[in-house]
Amino acid sequence: MPHTAVATALKALDAHARELARAHVREFFAQNPKRFENFSVSLDGLLFDFSKHKITRETLDLLVALAKARELPARRAALFAGEPVNNTEGRAAMHMGLRDLSGGPILVQGVDMRREIEAEREKMFAFARAIRQGQLTGASGLPFTDVVNIGIGGSDLGPAMAARALSPFGAGGPRAHFVANVDGADLADTLAPLDLSRTLFIVSSKTFTTQETMTNAASARARVVAALGEAAVRRHFAAVSTRLDKVAQFGIEPSRVFGFWDWVGGRYSMWSTIGLALAISIGPENFTGFLRGGHDIDMHFQEAPLDENIPALMGLLGVWHRNVLGRAAHAVIPYDQRLARFPAYLQQLDMESNGKSVTRDGAPVAAATAPIVFGEPGTNGQHAFFQLLHQGTDVTPIDFLLATEPVEADAHHHALLFANCLAQSEAFMRGRTLEEAKELLRKDGRDEAEIERLAPHKVFSGDRPSSTLLYRRLDPRALGRLVALYEHKVFVQSAIWDINPFDQWGVELGKELANRLAPIVEDKSAPTIALDGSTAGLIDWRRRHG
Numbered sequence: 068m069p070h071t072a073v074a075t076a077l078k079a080l081d082a083h084a085r086e087l088a089r090a091h092v093r094e095f096f097a098q099n100p101k102r103f104e105n106f107s108v109s110l111d112g113l114l115f116d117f118s119k120h121k122i123t124r125e126t127l128d129l130l131v132a133l134a135k136a137r138e139l140p141a142r143r144a145a146l147f148a149g150e151p152v153n154n155t156e157g158r159a160a161m162h163m164g165l166r167d168l169s170g171g172p173i174l175v176q177g178v179d180m181r182r183e184i185e186a187e188r189e190k191m192f193a194f195a196r197a198i199r200q201g202q203l204t205g206a207s208g209l210p211f212t213d214v215v216n217i218g219i220g221g222s223d224l225g226p227a228m229a230a231r232a233l234s235p236f237g238a239g240g241p242r243a244h245f246v247a248n249v250d251g252a253d254l255a256d257t258l259a260p261l262d263l264s265r266t267l268f269i270v271s272s273k274t275f276t277t278q279e280t281m282t283n284a285a286s287a288r289a290r291v292v293a294a295l296g297e298a299a300v301r302r303h304f305a306a307v308s309t310r311l312d313k314v315a316q317f318g319i320e321p322s323r324v325f326g327f328w329d330w331v332g333g334r335y336s337m338w339s340t341i342g343l344a345l346a347i348s349i350g351p352e353n354f355t356g357f358l359r360g361g362h363d364i365d366m367h368f369q370e371a372p373l374d375e376n377i378p379a380l381m382g383l384l385g386v387w388h389r390n391v392l393g394r395a396a397h398a399v400i401p402y403d404q405r406l407a408r409f410p411a412y413l414q415q416l417d418m419e420s421n422g423k424s425v426t427r428d429g430a431p432v433a434a435a436t437a438p439i440v441f442g443e444p445g446t447n448g449q450h451a452f453f454q455l456l457h458q459g460t461d462v463t464p465i466d467f468l469l470a471t472e473p474v475e476a477d478a479h480h481h482a483l484l485f486a487n488c489l490a491q492s493e494a495f496m497r498g499r500t501l502e503e504a505k506e507l508l509r510k511d512g513r514d515e516a517e518i519e520r521l522a523p524h525k526v527f528s529g530d531r532p533s534s535t536l537l538y539r540r541l542d543p544r545a546l547g548r549l550v551a552l553y554e555h556k557v558f559v560q561s562a563i564w565d566i567n568p569f570d571q572w573g574v575e576l577g578k579e580l581a582n583r584l585a586p587i588v589e590d591k592s593a594p595t596i597a598l599d600g601s602t603a604g605l606i607d608w609r610r611r612h613g
Contacts, residue, residue, distance in 0.1 A: 076133035153569035165338035166361035192351035206299035216344035218271035221333025228408035243348035275313035360547025382559025399442035410442030420568035498529015
């Protein structure tokens with residue numbers, strides 16, 4: 068569809084936003100007793116409530132018109148058809164095929180990959196079962212009690228988040244640990260309480276050249292050799308990589324190497340063998356439940372009308388706030404302690420995918436792209452940054468995530484947690500007027516002078532948007548659904564912004580410069596004259612004080 072249709076849709080949204088500017092969302096609830104029913108979508112044990120956004124039916128219609136102007140249905144079809152939607156690298160982005168349990172073809176640029184996917188998954192599952200059942204042991208003949216995944220970025224954030232979220236489902240399996248930071252403290256602190264004779268290391272690096280990962284892997288290898296001998300390496304290491312030559316040089320046997328494909332992006336890869344540590348931790352059956360949850364959302368995303376399509380609605384609401392209302396940040400608050408790493412996982416998923424300033428054809432983008440994503444579990448966040456969210460000068464849309472029943476908590480704890488989440492979402496929507504603040508102070512027995520002085524500090528503007536995602540309990544299938552929802556939300560927004568969400572050239576420059584600077588930092592006699600003044604000065608200060 069021509070760009071004029073996009074411009075027309077955006078212009079209509081801007082005009083509509085001006086019409087709504089003086090309204091307050093609490094008025095919408097007062098006027099429409101069925102607002103919740105009108106602005107929520109259910110999907111078999113999952114509920115998406117977006118009624119607390121300042122939107123009307125017309126808003127949704129205009130957003131759907133924008134999506135159609137950007138040909139979202141056609142782009143979605145190309146994604147699921149395995150076409151090379153990652154145009155800068157000439158690749159498909161068919162991570163959805165990794166969780167497709169339907170038995171049908173999984174086409175990637177015209178080639179059916181199902182047999183290969185299932186073979187690699189079964190190889191991973193067989194290895195996971197053998198580790199969990201003690202059939203594969205360490206060099207001392209002892210079963211493994213701990214698994215340490217060494218990776219970074221997509222080879223760390225997803226599996227680490229999921230392993231923590233699903234920790235109650237790992238009964239009988241080794242404990243999972245994750246090392247990513249090249250800061251040696253990360254590896255040292257992780258290994259300090261572990262028995263190396265009962266620890267399995269998984270080195271996750273597609274190319275087996277990632278600087279941080281291979282530095283940590285070499286240090287872990289040296290520790291194993293020092294404690295157990297050179298021959299122990301083959302029993303204590305596995306790898307997720309496509310570079311069999313480099314893996315062999317490291318000392319890892321081919322039977323312990325697990326591969327995946329270049330059409331699986333790093334931040335979309337925990338559905339693949341990158342999830343090996345997770346599969347060992349929770350077992351193949353639970354990992355299959357995780358895959359099934361992702362596939363549930365894939366089907367919903369393809370089949371549901373856009374105005375009843377949860378990831379499409381999530382993406383379009385994000386566009387409404389980012390591009391029409393100018394809101395630069397987005398908060399994700401899971402009222403679920405085991406989802407503590409979920410906001411960090413979403414930072415990479417969202418900001419690395421859509422943090423772009425050129426369109427798919429290389430032209431400058433015409434509008435703002437990815438927001439800043441941040442968050443912490445509730446109720447902790449309430450005592451940290453919620454002050455800014457409630458009374459700060461910027462409005463930040465919020466996603467609340469909450470289970471209706473706990474995996475492990477008594478009824479009293481969970482009732483308090485649930486009440487806190489709902490109270491916060493209501494407070495952000497409703498706010499408190501100056502008159503309400505004064506009346507509250509009068510009931511508290513304050514005199515009129517004190518009331519006049521304090522009341523302005525107790526005013527909350529409200530009208531601050533939030534969505535709530537409810538799910539029954541945080542089990543593997545529910546987590547798979549949550550992850551896939553946000554993956555497709557990111558894709559929807561990339562389509563609206565006409566950018567490629569599947570490359571990440573922005574991480575390359577820093578890597579290149581780090582490789583150039585590392586020898587200069589290590590060698591105190593290396594000249595710094597070619598460096599900029601700040602970099603040279605910082606290196607010199609380290610040399611004098613390090």
